[in-house]
Amino acid sequence: MFISFEGIDGAGKSTQVKQLKKYLTDKGHDVLTLREPGGTAVAEKIRALLLESKHDITPIGELLLFSASRAELIQNVILPALKQGNVVIVDRFYDSTTAYQGYGRGLDLQMLQQVNNVATFSLKPDITFFLDISPEDALIRKFSEKSLPLAFEESELDRMENSGLAFYQRVRKGYLKLAESEKKRFVMLNACNEAKNIHVQIKQKLTSLYPGL
Numbered sequence: 001m002f003i004s005f006e007g008i009d010g011a012g013k014s015t016q017v018k019q020l021k022k023y024l025t026d027k028g029h030d031v032l033t034l035r036e037p038g039g040t041a042v043a044e045k046i047r048a049l050l051l052e053s054k055h056d057i058t059p060i061g062e063l064l065l066f067s068a069s070r071a072e073l074i075q076n077v078i079l080p081a082l083k084q085g086n087v088v089i090v091d092r093f094y095d096s097t098t099a100y101q102g103y104g105r106g107l108d109l110q111m112l113q114q115v116n117n118v119a120t121f122s123l124k125p126d127i128t129f130f131l132d133i134s135p136e137d138a139l140i141r142k143f144s145e146k147s148l149p150l151a152f153e154e155s156e157l158d159r160m161e162n163s164g165l166a167f168y169q170r171v172r173k174g175y176l177k178l179a180e181s182e183k184k185r186f187v188m189l190n191a192c193n194e195a196k197n198i199h200v201q202i203k204q205k206l207t208s209l210y211p212g213l
């Protein structure tokens with residue numbers, strides 16, 4: 001089983017990934033959690049390139065770097081783990097590329113879908129939990145997590161986080177469109193709710209869809 005989590009920065013994905021991993025592990029499953037970009041030696045180097053704020057990267061360059069990182073992770077880690085029967089939970093997958101590079105940066109969506117298909121070997125999550133939050137609320141949460149003062153320096157943020165509020169509004173809109181167009185795969189959750197309530201909703205959804213899980 002292949003589960004992905006999506007949402008803008010600060011939506012609280014990593015907390016939910018951790019809690020779901022514990023829940024499924026306690027039920028006796030072998031669970032592998034991964035975060036994109038990254039997860040192999042090469043993919044971690046690509047991650048550093050993408051997130052270090054000192055680099056200027058063109059939208060196409062950005063798309064190809066995220067996709068290269070994903071291809072490395074899928075072929076070397078995700079596909080072998082799924083083959084062994086593990087549950088794989090990823091913090092971000094190709095929907096992030098559609099939302100950020102497509103809707104956020106404005107790249108052509110059809111071209112992007114082709115790149116996504118190539119980079120993922122057409123692998124799709126069985127279910128995608130989308131934690132929805134406004135960029136304003138998400139940024140407030142993110143800054144408080146990083147203990148940044150209200151008057152933070154731009155250098156405290158990574159390259160993606162420096163993209164501005166309008167960018168994040170476009171990204172959120174992209175996610176909402178994706179959720180609307182793939183109602184079966186996407187489970188939309190209000191990320192402003194308490195983390196423990198969101199976790200309960202996630203468990204309920206999974207057990208209703210996969211009673212044996």
Ligand code: TYD
Nearest residue numbers: 008009010036037066092096097100160161
């Ligand atoms: P990360 O620190 O992992 O952020 P988060 O905790 O919010 O997941 O940084 C990943 C950043 O890269 C994040 O801003 C989203 C962005 N991203 C893309 O723009 N496209 C992609 O395909 C992926 C996987 C991530």
